[in-house]
Amino acid sequence: MTSAIERSYNEAKELYAKHGIDVDQVLERLAQIKISMHCWQGDDVRGFLNRDQDLTGGIAVTGNYPGAARTPEELRADLEKAFSLIPGKHKVNLHAIYADTEEKVDLDALEPRHFAKWVDWAKEQGLGLDFNPTCFSHEKSSDGFTLSHPDADIRRFWIDHCKASRRIGAYFGEQLGQTCVTNVWVPDGYKDIPADRLAPRRRLKESLDEVFAEPLNPAHNLDAVESKVFGLGAEAYTVGSHEFYMGYGIQNNKLICLDAGHFHPTEVISNKLSSLSLFAEGILLHVSRPVRWDSDHVVILDDELLDIGRELVRGDLLAKTHIGLDFFDASINRVAAWVIGTRNTIKALLRAMLEPAEALRQAELAGDYTTRLALSEEFKTYPFGAVWDYYCEKMGVPVREQWLADVKAYEQEVLLKRG
Template identity: 55%
Template sequence: MSKTELIKKAYEIAKEQYAALGVDTDAVLKKMSELAISLHCWQTDDVGGFETPDATLSGGGIQATGNYPGKAKSIADVRADLEKVLALLPGKQRLNLHAIYGDFQGELVDRDQIQVKHFQSWIDWCKSQGIGMDFNASCFSHPKAADGFTLASKNEENRKFWVEHVARCRAIAAEMGKQLGTPCVHNTWIPDGSKDVPVDRNGYRKILMKSLDEAMAVDYPKEYMKDAVESKVFGIGAEAMTVGSHEFYMGYAMKNNKMICLDNGHFHPTEVVGDKISSCLLYVDEVLLHVTRPIRWDSDHVVTLNEEIQLIASEIVRNDFMSRVKVGLDFFDASINRIGAYVVGTRAAQKAFLIAMLEPTKSLIELEEAGQNFERLAMLEELKTMPFAAVWDYYCLQENVPVGIDYIAEIQQYEKDVLSKR
């Protein structure tokens, strides 16, 4: 029996087992088409970007560790790597681009001067790939962020510089969405904060509110662009106070009808983002997720299929929030093959959503509402050993991408043919 036949046979057996629980696996696989994961371009080159030759990180609470060979050194490299990643993933993806990755053609363009023309080739590339785009202002790794403040800066010249940068990024994002026919989510994250205990927390937050109001003064059609604002509990050099706390941005999003971005690495280790989603969506229309794997702090490890990721996916699926939650990845591991990091991380997130969709949610809620908590617990435990892998393998087969561990050999060959020659 061929491998394809074995996969199909295993799926038919799994299909019957899930049907006994009231789950239609064929319908679940169709529902997976609703999940579009936004791939973060910065995994290709460790958040360097292409503003200047050999650009590297400099401050702002961002740190990529490792020096594994094969780092992308040009926009062509980034696109080649992303094309390889897309070829190894089932389902739908998008591109998540930071402003420092503009196609500047060797010209030095400061961030308060960027225009759509610097990103047109990216729009064209996404169109050729049949995918949408998301975008981010890059408020870090810049001389005007050297003191740790951008939109919350008390230096008026610097503050206006960053306001203009964010305003331009929003205009560019709107054009991306317009040309590609799918809304571009523009996310605003800043590293602003204090290394030691500040006195004027309120003053900085008032400035940040003012700056956001100015940067977001222009309203763009939501079919072109949607704003998101992203909080963080702390960062390197901002351990004592982060201006853009969760409370600050949650309030700003609610007041101004913006998306709140929840990065599951941006909270205290005992906080669980999966538990925040239903609360946030009572007060805002949509939520943006940055999915990562923190180890002790916001260290942005490659996503794996763990309990935290599973809860995030389950909360979205159980409450029918698929249309209200945008999913993006946010990790940058320079210690392993960067293409492998993408594929492992994205597949892990996709698996979490598939497992959630294979859950007999209605039956579980009925047990819960009847006070049958033993039965609910027993059912949740038994679901952990259901043949999810057979459904996943069949999904990959349907999508014409490598099944199981087959993608490892393809990435190894790409490393031999492409990455090792950089």
């Protein structure tokens, strides 16, 4: 007997088919897209190597909602719960401070074996892993500088850490059969106006050249570099600006990371994708939601997220774009934050795939801007929700807000017992 969800889906299919949109094919395509879900939402960016270290590098997490993960086992359990409520098979994005080891080891001495438990778990779950060196929350980053530090010994520490991180990323890719993206971001910068803007950037370039000197199999590891307009404690000058990393990435065939919160509040990354795609080796996205600036709020289905989805789909950029999330909110249930943000990111891609992109392009080329606007507006109320509900049911995850009951039960049974 046909369910109400399936009936609504079939009716929606008929409407979309009138515009040449094959919804069944859209869902097959959507199921192939992997979102890299960031582990640091689960424990407020504490990690397990230096849990007592204060957050630095302009990173701040607000809120004290109960149930933050305290161990790798707890974090993996929370991730499993979140993934059970999200359609599709995806990836987990790890920072170096999330090493799962009893050994006392500093960042520059990390090796693949310190992440073996993460790899075993990812194999069991059918997940991929991405990676990031952790160039913050460490005594050697206390003055706000890492790879561009004027002290050669401190620079050496961070260079060695980033080298180690690339090898760990390659290990992930080799073991899991899914390419790992290893993303380099550093918080380096000055609170007030510097006397010399060039020298730190020259040091950063030289450090990166050394970090990336070791050739690694691109099937196992892809390198990315991430910019920022400014940060707390680096309000006047950020060494790794967008212009710096755009130039470096294009010159050295690295993925260029665009973080939704790392630009001026009036800028959006959706408008940068088409330009960057013409010149960059590839793109890494950190999908976030800035409020005022880089506040890393949980991703909602807002205009910018929808525009990011449209640009990726209409420009056929999904093959060269790696989509990851980057937000942390300790004022709400952390598992719910993952579920809301990831489901919304997938929804934005689905919504874009269900729009008459070719008809809009043809109207634009013909100068028929009336049709372009009319179709764009009418499709905003097409039955996208019916397709999403069917996709969730087909993928074996809760439909609509039903997932919230599972999270609330998990909170009572697991999270609140952590003290």
